[in-house]
Amino acid sequence: MKFSIEKSVIAKAIAHASRIVEKRSTIPILANVVLRADGAELSLRTTDLDxxxxxxxxxxxxxxGATTVPATLLSDIVRKLAGDTVSFVMEAGGDSIMVGAGRSKFKLQCLPEHDMPDLNVGAFSHDFTMPAAHLKKLIGRTQFAISTEETRYYLNGIFMHAADELGRPVLRAVATDGHRLARVDVEQPHGASGMPGIIIPRKTVGEFDKILEAGDVTVEVSDTKIRLTAGTTVITSKLIDGTFPQYEKVIPTTNNKVAIADATAIKASTDRVATVSSERGKAVKMTFSAGNLHLFVSNPDMGNAEDDVEIDYDADDLDIGFNARYINDILNNIDSKRARIILGDAGSPAIIRDEEGDDTLFILMPMRV
Incomplete structure (x- = not known):
């Protein structure tokens, strides 16, 4: 095998591929990247088995030709090389490869390509093409709510499935950690109807988000795997083997108190008063009254803080507590300038939506204050 390539091109590619590599893997081949040169192209592939x-x-x-070399080491070497072009020459026997640019040369040990596991085996039951912006919306507005609690592993990802919203077919993404829930809909792509409900792992969600740019992407799913193709990049991942909770049951149906307010103003006010809250609790008491939202935090060790925000609200007064960080995470994902906060009583979850449009819905559990 012998090829040369622009330094900037391979540096970006190997940095991307190296993100998948587990730094402490006990299986040597999993620390490597496959390099396959053919025609006028170089393909790179890494895996952590999931x-x-x-x-x-x-x-x-x-x-x-094809071989594998240590991914992180190659990334470091390419980044530090001088010159604009990097050359690769496989030595006789295929046990090592020379990597060089300018006067610098490195000899790296290789492992055979056939030792590298391949996740792309097997069939996918559903495939569809959709705008990258739609998938980025599904991921971007739900991933903050993914649980990090490993014991409830089935919450450690985004649940994606085909759904029907008031007679309109949609592709839906849902994530929850038990304290807040995010649900986002986009127009259902052709080919997604009847797809199995899948749970996409947190790490995979992060990789998807990094490669999504303008244009269309192709998504393929089965009961156990998902594959995303964006341009010349392909991400294949195992799915979480578990049952996602019946999330619709936690969405309140009797909330009838509606407050509409500037999302930025509430975020700023919440952030201000939370300055004196305890790091663990972050509890903010919110009093909704006609035309006004009063925020109050009391911390016996540090003091009190209060602030007011003008809102549109004409229902009965209501005192309710929320985690400051959780409510601001939700408001950061509100698309329009103003948010609709739909309340029941002090013990009921709040529904938060954009003032206009119903494609995005958030649920926030209250706190005792």
Whole structure:
């Protein structure tokens, strides 16, 4: 195998591929990246057995071939090389490869390509193409609510499924950690109807979010795996093997008190008063009254803080407590300038939506204050 490639191109590609590599893997091959040179392209592939990334970049290939080299080490070397072009030459026997640029040369030990596991085996039952912006919306507005509690592993990802919203077919993403819930809908792509409900792991969600740009993406799913193709990058991942809770049961149906307010103003006010709250609790007492939202925090060790925000509200007065960080996480994902906060009583979850549009819904559990 012999090829050369622009330094900037391979540096970006290997940095991307290296993110998948587990730094402390006990299986040597999993620390490596597959390099396959053929035609006028170089493909790179890494996996941690649960997640796989592959991408293709242009290269000047003199002799086709494939091998694997340590991913993190190669990334460090390429980043530090001088010059604009990096050359790769496999030595006789295939046990090592020379990597060089300018006067610098490195000899790296190789492992055979066939030792690298491949997650792309097996069939996918559903495939569809959708705008990258739609998938980015599904992921971007729900991933903050993914649970980090490992004992409830089935909450450690985003639940995605085909749904029907008032007679309109949608593709829906849901995430919850038990304290807040995020649900986002986009127009259902052709081919997504009847797809199984899947739970996409947190790490996979993060990788998807990093590669989504303008244009369309192709999504393929089965009961156990998902594959996303965006341009020349392909991410394949195992799914979480578990049952996502019946989230619809936690969405209140009797809340009848509606407050509409500037989301930025509430975030700023909440952040101000939470300055004196305890790091553990972050509890903020909110009093909704005609035209006004009063925020109050009391911390016996530090003092009190209070603030007011003008709102549109004409229902009965209501005192309710929320976690400051949780409510601001939700308000950060409100699309329009103003938010609709739909309340029941002090013990009922609040529904938070954009003032206009119903594609996004958030649920926030109250706190005792």
């Amino acid at each position: 997640l796989e990334a592959s991408l293709t970049i242009p290269a000047d290939v003199d002799v086709a």
